Every structure is written in structure tokens, then in C-alpha cells.
Amino acid sequence: MAPPGTPQALSPDTFLVLRFLLTASLLFCLPLLGIVIAGSAASLILNVSGRENRDDRSLRLSRESIEAVTGNRWVLLLFGILPYPAIVYSCQRILGGQSPLPAFAWVVPFGALLAGCLLLSLYRSAIQKTAELPPAPFRAGAAGLLAMVSAAGLLFLLLGALVNPAKLPLIRSNLVFLLSWNSLVGFLLFLALSFGLTGGIILRFLARANAKAGGRDPDYETRVRAAGTTLSLIGALAVPALVVLDLISLPATGMSTEVFIMAASVPILALAVFALLCLLPGKEESRPGDRVSALFVLMFLAVILCYQTAVANAFQGISAPPGPLAAETVSKEGKAAGKTASGDAAALEKGKKVFDTVCSVCHRFDAKVVGPPLNEVVPKYKGDVAKLKTFIGNPVKVNPAYPAMPKPAIKEDEVDAVARYLLSKVKTGK
């Protein structure tokens, strides 16, 4: 019986492949999901403020934002949603065991993801027809955003289970144990990075605004710059604090020096974003969109690599093939059986116990370990208990191919029991 809840052993190679599959899928999925969430949130807010202030430029930016983030639905489908099954597959394999997390835990976020995409595309086609949206498509957009945010939140809860495998048995008995500070901080970090990246993408509109036929529209440029800079700055300022909180809430077993180095690189990249937006001279003329986006993509990369290293660390103790558990289990089962056995069987049971705890260190029946395989040497005693007892009590070197057997620290009656056990076992060939 494997201890309940212990993840099923994966070979280190399989584990490595799964880790990389997970990292690659997250790298495709998370930034895109983040852009969709932050872009549609920005679009909805701009739409409300544009309608209230009768501001056409806000409405235009609102439309362009949602167009940009859901622009190519094939890209969205291919990189945003299709990696999801790969994430589920690798998580379930890593979590392993007889009862991985229940299927509905994975189906619910996936359903929310699809529903969110559908509702946002409704919102998008409505806003393309008219910038002054009637309430219904606007509500569809808000619901879509909510669905996307919940999908991402649930996904982060599930991903959080991977960095704390000690909680797995608890999670399997009650899904409430999925809740963890680390998941919450991870989710907030994801949102901060997403808003920052979306800010970078909006800043790229500057180029488009200038290239528009009919010359420049300085008001629109100001609006774009204000929206993009605000989003990027929120991201850049929130990220360092969240990284520190993430490290505080990360279980110590997931940590390693590499995790800290990657985590430390994130505030440095955030400082670069801040410098690009606020400190570097000539910012009025420059168009930092590409550089800001690239820096946020790098931060995403650092955070995801950091996460996957933490998963590898957390599973270090439990990913290798199981060792002596089997031997322990056998002796435990034997003990249980011994309670009901009587007479001879009880004596043999005692011998088996001595064998399991003392002799099995060097001897197996069918294989050479430190000493010779017992199936080869025990038959030489031809059932002579006394002779075997003499050897076990005072071993002498017989075969030059093996090291001399040390005198075992067991009592006279235990020598007798184990000798009888060995002879019975080899004779009957069990």
C-alpha cells in the first residue's frame, strides 16, 4: 500500500519533460490570457468614461484596445486556449497518484475561458458597429471579462498545488485546501504583469495614431500615452512588491538559489520600465511601446521560469522512483498476517522479521547485493538447521568473491528463527 496521497513516482526524465511542457504551455497561454483580460478591462473602462464625457477619443481607444487584444482570434485560440489541455495534462501527471485532482476542477476554468472568449467577441463585434454601446453588449463584455478573470484565478489555484505537494492528500480530501496565499499572490502578480504588458501594447498605438491618414491627432496621442503609461506604471510599480510577497508565501521546499536570482531580476526589469516611461529624456517624442512590451514579456518569462524551478524543487524528494517503501510494506503486511498465524507460522514470522530488519541489508533471495543470493547458498545446508545456525552465529569467509559476513548483532533465539525461516523459504521456493 502506498502511503495515501503520496504522488505516484515519475521517472526523473518524464518529470523533466512534463516540467518543460508545462513551462512552454504557460509561456504561450499566460501572457495572451493576461493581455485579453487587461485589454478588455481597459476597453470597458474607457468605454464607460467616453460615453459619460462624450469623448470620441476615449471611445476610439476603447475600440482599438479590444480589437488589438482579441485581434487575431486564431492566434488567441492557438496560443491562448489550445495550450490549456497541455497544462492540465502535465499538472495531472506531475500530481500523479491514484486520484489526481478531480476532472471538474479543470473543466470549470476551461469552460469559463471559452465562455469569456465568446462573450468578449460579442462585445467586440458590437463595438465595431457603434462606439456608443447599448447596455446589452456592454454587459456581455463585462461578463466575459469576469469569466476570464475567474478562469485565470482558478487556474492559479490549481497551479499553486504544484509548489506545495505536501498539501496534496489534504486537497484530495477537500478542495478548500487549494486556497493558498501563494496562489493569491501569484494571481495578483499575473494581473500586474498583464496590465503592464497591455500598457506597452497600447503605447504602440502611438505609431498607428501618427500614421493615420489626415495627419496627427495630438489629443488622441495624449489619450493613448496616458492610458498606456498608466497601465504600464501600475504594472511596473506593483510587480516588485508582489515578487517579494510571492517569495514570502512560497513554501521553503520550493526555494533554491536559482529561484531567488530569477525573482531578483524582475524588480530590475521593472525599474527599466519605470526609467523608460518616467526618467529618460525626450519621452514626449519617443515611442517606448515595443521596449516596454519586451521588458514585460521578459518579466513573464522570469516569473514562469521561477515557478517551474520551484515546482522542480518541491517535487525533488518525491519524483524519483520509490526505494525501500516496498520492503517496509512487505514487512508490515507480514506483521499483520502474523497476528492470525499460530505455532510454526509464528516462529517463521519471527524469522522473517529478523531477516527483513537485519539480513535483508545485504541479502536477497534471487539477487547478489552485498552478499550472495540466498537461493544459491542456503540449499548447500540441505535443511540442516544446526549447521546454518552455526554459520549465522559465527560467520566465516567462504567465497572469495564476496566480502566476509560480519557477525550479526542478534540473539540466539533470533538466529534459530531466521535459520528456520531461510530453510523453509528456500525449500518451498516461495
Added chain:
Amino acid sequence: MKKTLVAIAAIGYFGLSVLLVAGLWYLWHRTDPAPAQPIAFPHTVHAGQLQIPCTHCHAYADRARSAGAPPLSTCMGCHSTIATEREEIRKLTRHYEEKRPVQWVRVYALPDFIYFSHKRHIKAGLACATCHGDVAGMKRVRRVNELVMGWCVSCHRVRGASRDCATCHK
């Protein structure tokens, strides 16, 4: 002037977070989950390849509070004849001959105010790996669980063990 102040504040804020990360690294490093040991004892060979049961060396696990580290005589039972030419075994032999115990570095430690018994947990049917992970696969033993109260209590709750304060805080 204003720009300089903003720059200083920004560098202060971002620099502080890098420093905090470094500080957290230092705190973590002080309680390294996989500390270097004076003798590089490979559990991968003993518990892994040779499948020696845990209780062969940690003999008190099923009969006392502490599982116990084996006396050097247990090691020398085999290593007086086996692999004697290896550097780590030579170190071990020197310790044994000079009657100088090996100062193993603790991997798991509980504070003084916790009463914990290995015996109780083994009797309840827990396998060593439930708390210690697959030690047989570890070249250097690594702490796989932080022994914090929430972790203990959650397991007690799931398995229906006592959650009375006095069970652990005697």
C-alpha cells in the same frame, strides 16, 4: 529637481525590493533544506539500490520518540570490509577509530515546545516517506516538508487524529 527626486524614490523602491529578495535568500539559506553533511552519505545507494529498510539504521523510529541516527558501529558492521578504499569510508573509519562521533547536520528540527513521537506515527501506519519524501532517491537528504502547525493539524484532521492542544504541546 522633481525628476531627480522621482529617480531617487524609484531607485530606492526597486532597490529595496531587490534587497528584500536578497534578505529572504539569506534567511532561506540559513535553514537550507538540503544541508551539506560532514560525510556524504548516499541514501540513494543504501536505501535506494540496496533497499535497506529505514529502521535498520534508524532503529528507534518504531519504538521511541526519536528515530535516531545509527551508531558508527552499525556502519562499520559492513564497512569494515566493504568499499574501504573510498575517501568517505576512510573518513568514517577515522571517526570510528578515534571514537569521535560524526556531527551530522540536522535536516528536520522541531522547536522545544512540541512533543512529537516517531513511534506513535509509525504505529498509526504512516510510512516514513509520507513526511520525509522519497529519501531513497535523494543523494543528499532534503527537507521536503516544513514542519509547521498548519501542516500537522491538517493531516491530523484528515486522518481523524487528536487535535487537542495538549497532544503536541505538553
